[in-house]
Amino acid sequence: MNKIKVLVVDDSITIRNILTSILAQEAEIEVVGEAEDPFDAREKIKQLNPDVLTLDVEMPKMDGLTFLSNLMRLRPMPVVMLSTLTTKGADTTLTALELGAVDYITKPDAGALLAQQDDFKHTLVSKLKDAAGINLKSLKLSKSLSEKPDGQILPFSGIGRRNHLIAIGASTGGTEAIKSILMRLPSTSPAVVITQHIPVTFSARFASRLNACCQMAVQEARHGQKIHPGNVYIAPGDKHLKIEQKNGASFCLLEDSPEVNRHKPSVDVLFDSLQSVAGNIQAVLLTGMGQDGARGMLNLKQQGARTLIQNQASSLVWGMPGKAYALNAHTEQYPLTEMAAALLDFASLKRGQVKEVSNVIE
Template sequence: MPIKVLVVDDSALIRSLLGTIIKAEKDLLLVGAAPDAYAARELINQFSPDVITLDIEMPKVDGLTFLEKLMKARPTPVVMISTLTEQGADATLRALELGAIDFIAKPKLDIAQGIEQYRVLILEKIRMAATAKVKKTEKAKISSQLTMGFSGTEKIIAVGASTGGTEAIKDFLVQLPVNSPAVVITQHMPPGFTTSFAKRLDSLCRLKVQEVVGGERILPGNAYLAPGNYHLSIKRSGADYIAQLLDSERVSGHKPSVDVMFQSLSSCAAKNTVAVILTGMGKDGAAGMYNLHQNGAYTFAQDEASCVVFGMPKEAINLGGVDEVLPLNDLAAAVVKRLQKINAGSRV
């Protein structure tokens, strides 16, 4: 059975472009192209689409309001069509919070090569969304009891994620105590979106969350997010760990890449690292986590039931690089417990 796709966008040009892309694929079926939420509602009731592409900026009822109502009444995998602006990034993060599976920026319609890249990317996201778990919006179970009995610069928590990761990272970070060891994070996101994501996390967490600019000393009580279009690498400088940005080729199809971050830690801090791989499509991070594990790091993976997409964790598990597989809501407590254990007797 083909994947039934509904396009919802107020731009006739975008509706035409997405419609043409979808109709050319044998495994996809375009069931409609709606200019607004009212037309979309009728088509949803008529065709029960498997995936919806949804524009954030629409007349009458905006995309976020429509998405919120859709997720309450008829949860459906949604790929948001977003603008590459700060306002667009903020709205996209809100959409992911409301239950959207993923997002893609609006295409640059004047560049032929850009359209081809867009075609490949939107098809990948539609097919992935059709297999993803739609999660009803609910607040994470936050344990206010998590405490850390030590504070020092020696330990690092490393987190990698992709599809579904913005909410998973938030749910993980908000549980960590204020004196937690430093957290380094790679989430697959484009430039600009990571800036908004870091600000949002900083407003919600007890840790200070910042987007890396390069050269930061990695300190406890802080979380460091890789910026879009740069790899985050950690190096040792005397007794300190330093964040550095690499403007090199994509790795595992991504920039930033989880593999790059994990591999750097494997080289300089494996025995002082607790690594976590969260929901995401593909295999980025699996090889890096395996190397970390082999060099003495303790490693966790999010379990299938709590993942939006059980791709990256599954690949890491299959490679043999994971010590424990746990539900998302249990990971923070398990990481803190492990850090308390490995820190016994360490210099603080």
């Protein structure tokens, strides 16, 4: 098996040395070179033809975002950003994902990185392997869908059933996949609840950025918040999001309990909280690494929910939806370009019509 060729791009020689040392321990990865700035990186990409780049956001001579934008225009390739856990770092990283970066990893300072080397190595290696295996056509599709052309909002005849809810789970590649769906939904759409694997310092900024470009009102979920149509509720990056039914209404509950499937928030936690109202739920699994959400989706399907997965061809990483597919947890699968329309079409059905459609699906 050919090794994954990695080029490490960072202005700090200390960080470059640490990353190179960590990756040298991995049999399936070879660091083919290091670059201290974007101009150095540009030449080494030509010489070494790497499979994946690790790219620091803040560098001299040319900032990481400008370099990334040029790279994706001239020579698209998988890039994993190294970013800081700050508000500024969140905005920069989310912009990098919009520009075409596959994923990101939070970069502690050199001392902390050495102390947390095992955890950091596991995360870094997993992300680089997933990045190396992505379909570049899917990467280009994700980037193009996040750009809002005129007339993209879909027509919608109105919600057919009271308290109808759309629940979405995603991980790697999910920020742009979610954005591409929400940007097509009108303000009269059913409420949407979302668990995206994302750090706590990123989730509020992610919600704010979506709110600025979508017709629906997008916010980070608050504990005890009542759910209303036309609104999107995103799990904070350090809490599980559950949905509670009370007196004929739905409410967001935030829970600071242990990780599930190595994640907090976890998609399985969200999906499992919806089992009692599964018949009025559309559950969606989008692109993402791992298996979080697959088992919860199967449980929802068995309770009568409509369960949709993003198809492999349009997924950056077909881990989570692929696991759901392997479990036969889905009722349908769609390319990302068709997901929003599929959700709205079903949301407009009356209860009797849903039963007819469910019979056809089964």
